[in-house]
Amino acid sequence: MADDEEDIVLSELDDDELVQQMHDDLYDGLKEEIEEGVNILLGRKWTPYEVLTKALVEGMRIVGIDFRDGILFVPEVLMAANAMKAGMFILRPLLAETGAPSVGKMVIGTVKGDIHDIGKNLVSMMMEGAGFEVIDLGINNPVENYLAAIEEHQPDIIGMSALLTTTMPYMKVVIEAMKEKGIRDDHIVLVGGAPLNEAFAESVGADAYCRDAAVTVEIAKEMIAERRRSNSEAMAN
Numbered sequence: 001m002a003d004d005e006e007d008i009v010l011s012e013l014d015d016d017e018l019v020q021q022m023h024d025d026l027y028d029g030l031k032e033e034i035e036e037g038v039n040i041l042l043g044r045k046w047t048p049y050e051v052l053t054k055a056l057v058e059g060m061r062i063v064g065i066d067f068r069d070g071i072l073f074v075p076e077v078l079m080a081a082n083a084m085k086a087g088m089f090i091l092r093p094l095l096a097e098t099g100a101p102s103v104g105k106m107v108i109g110t111v112k113g114d115i116h117d118i119g120k121n122l123v124s125m126m127m128e129g130a131g132f133e134v135i136d137l138g139i140n141n142p143v144e145n146y147l148a149a150i151e152e153h154q155p156d157i158i159g160m161s162a163l164l165t166t167t168m169p170y171m172k173v174v175i176e177a178m179k180e181k182g183i184r185d186d187h188i189v190l191v192g193g194a195p196l197n198e199a200f201a202e203s204v205g206a207d208a209y210c211r212d213a214a215v216t217v218e219i220a221k222e223m224i225a226e227r228r229r230s231n232s233e234a235m236a237n
């Protein structure tokens with residue numbers, strides 16, 4: 001590390017410089033610096049959502065490009081992911097601090113064979129922030145975990161995440177199992193993850209593909225409202 005880099009005092013940087021530095025620190029997997037940067041931006045009255053998207057998610061996007069291009073390898077990306085999670089840990093309660101009554105319940109998990117969880121965690125955080133109750137099943141979930149959680153929690157929404165082209169087909173396994181049990185139409189099924197798209201979501205029988213966490217919240221709210229409208233119409237008739 002160059003001497004001038006050692007001397008950087010995060011709190012003395014202006015907002016743009018600090019965000020740029022946080023992208024570099026995320027890239028280098030510097031957990032404590034990310035925590036410090038997040039706290040400084042919050043202290044400067046940035047909203048938790050701005051900190052999340054501009055400093056953390058954008059930084060991780062850059063990491064992703066260099067991972068794809070073979071410039072970064074798994075251990076480095078793991079360190080970046082840990083630094084990102086440390087930042088998210090600070091933001092989570094702030095994003096969830098709406099105090100709104102639950103607008104619906106979602107069970108979410110990353111599918112079997114897949115251990116990527118940053119995107120899923122972001123979705124959970126944003127959904128909680130929007131007033132949803134979220135039951136997070138974590139990573140590497142076989143179909144049995146989804147079915148057990150559906151039975152236990154009776155959620156409005158089942159969310160599935162997959163980041164690998166090899167694991168995304170597993171979403172169909174879960175949806176088919178729901179069909180076999182006759183419970184598919186009792187729940188809204190939302191899917192997401194970088195390699196997915198709308199055509200894929202349709203092909204596996206999901207209700208919608210969610211491009212990112214903010215879109216997930218919008219779609220979830222719309223679909224729950226629609227479902228409640230048609231249920232009350234059905235009861236009235």
Ligand code: B1M
Nearest residue numbers: 064068115116117118119159161164165192193194212213
């Ligand atoms: Co992995 N990895 N990785 N990785 N990794 C990718 C996905 C990859 C695209 C990198 C690349 O080559 N460019 C590539 C997949 C290629 C492919 O399948 N076509 C890849 C690979 C190959 C692998 C390994 C196989 C590498 C190896 O071992 N040789 C291995 C697989 C392990 C496994 O799962 N079995 C592996 C391992 C890892 C790490 C452990 C090192 C680490 C994960 C750490 C963790 O998650 N705790 C890691 C990471 C960090 C990545 C990248 C760099 C970043 C993923 C991420 O966190 N993005 C990723 C490259 C990339 O995606 N550009 C890559 C940030 C996050 C905010 O975005 O996850 O897309 P994302 O989530 C978004 C949306 O997609 C959406 O909303 C989120 C928030 O806006 N969304 C949902 C996601 N899930 C949703 C669920 C919903 C709704 C929306 O439900 C309703």
